[in-house]
Amino acid sequence: MFWSLPAAxxxxxxxxxxxxxxxxxxxxxxxxxxxxxxxxxVEIRLRHTDWFLVRTENGKEGWVxxxxxxxxxxxxxxxxxxxxxxxEDYLRRRFEFGAAWGHFQSExxxxxxxxYNFTDVLALEATAGQVAGTFSGTTLWHVNLLAEPFSxxxxxxxxxxxxxxxxxxxxxxxxxxxxxxxxxxDATIGLRYHLGDRFLxxxxxxxxxxxxxxxxxxxYRAVTIGLGFFF
Numbered sequence: 001m002f003w004s005l006p007a008a009x010x011x012x013x014x015x016x017x018x019x020x021x022x023x024x025x026x027x028x029x030x031x032x033x034x035x036x037x038x039x040x041x042v043e044i045r046l047r048h049t050d051w052f053l054v055r056t057e058n059g060k061e062g063w064v065x066x067x068x069x070x071x072x073x074x075x076x077x078x079x080x081x082x083x084x085x086x087x088e089d090y091l092r093r094r095f096e097f098g099a100a101w102g103h104f105q106s107e108x109x110x111x112x113x114x115x116y117n118f119t120d121v122l123a124l125e126a127t128a129g130q131v132a133g134t135f136s137g138t139t140l141w142h143v144n145l146l147a148e149p150f151s152x153x154x155x156x157x158x159x160x161x162x163x164x165x166x167x168x169x170x171x172x173x174x175x176x177x178x179x180x181x182x183x184x185x186d187a188t189i190g191l192r193y194h195l196g197d198r199f200l201x202x203x204x205x206x207x208x209x210x211x212x213x214x215x216x217x218x219x220y221r222a223v224t225i226g227l228g229f230f231f
Contacts, residue, residue, distance in 0.1 A: 095231055
């Protein structure tokens with residue numbers, strides 16, 4: 001995958017080591033055809049994994065490994081740095097899908113989620129869950145707005161609030177039990193961990209508030225851990 005660098009990153013950098021080697025392609029197997037010496041300025045044009053296409057002041061274009069590029073200096077005299085390509089993929093994600101297992105109160109719970117990340121720190125997420133209780137079965141769904149303020153951390157916390165519905169169906173053996181179909185609000189805190197490639201692990205703690213009747217609300221809590229993938 002080739003990446004055009006953003007305008008802020010496509011700047012000239014100064015060679016600080018004795019030299020950097022320009023290869024004819026993005027890999028060690030490609031031969032070196034030009035050497036740029038110390039104090040020469042080169043412009044970074046393109047990125048392919050951990051190789052960078054650069055152009056020298058005299059018009060030579062070639063590929064330089066990340067290790068050598070990070071030994072150059074920016075125009076204000078600081079070292080040049082780039083995020084790992086896997087982290088870049090993670091930060092650029094837009095769609096996310098996953099499944100998790102845990103407990104709703106003391107009952108086993110399975111849930112799935114899908115999310116759309118419309119900025120680096122904000123996402124809209126839809127979740128559906130099923131609780132297999134001893135005396136009843138519960139189905140729930142909700143839509144949340146999530147905020148992940150430190151999204152560039154590999155282990156990053158997030159918070160969310162949302163609305164949805166909770167449907168509880170008592171077992172047929174329970175005489176007089178009444179099914180409920182209630183509006184619900186929820187608040188979530190959790191942690192995401194970027195495992196690598198396009199996979200992540202996630203731990204959630206969610207507090208639910210179900211509006212059973214005009215004068216009655218019930219509170220529930222759930223803890224789940226799951227795996228997701230993104231693209």
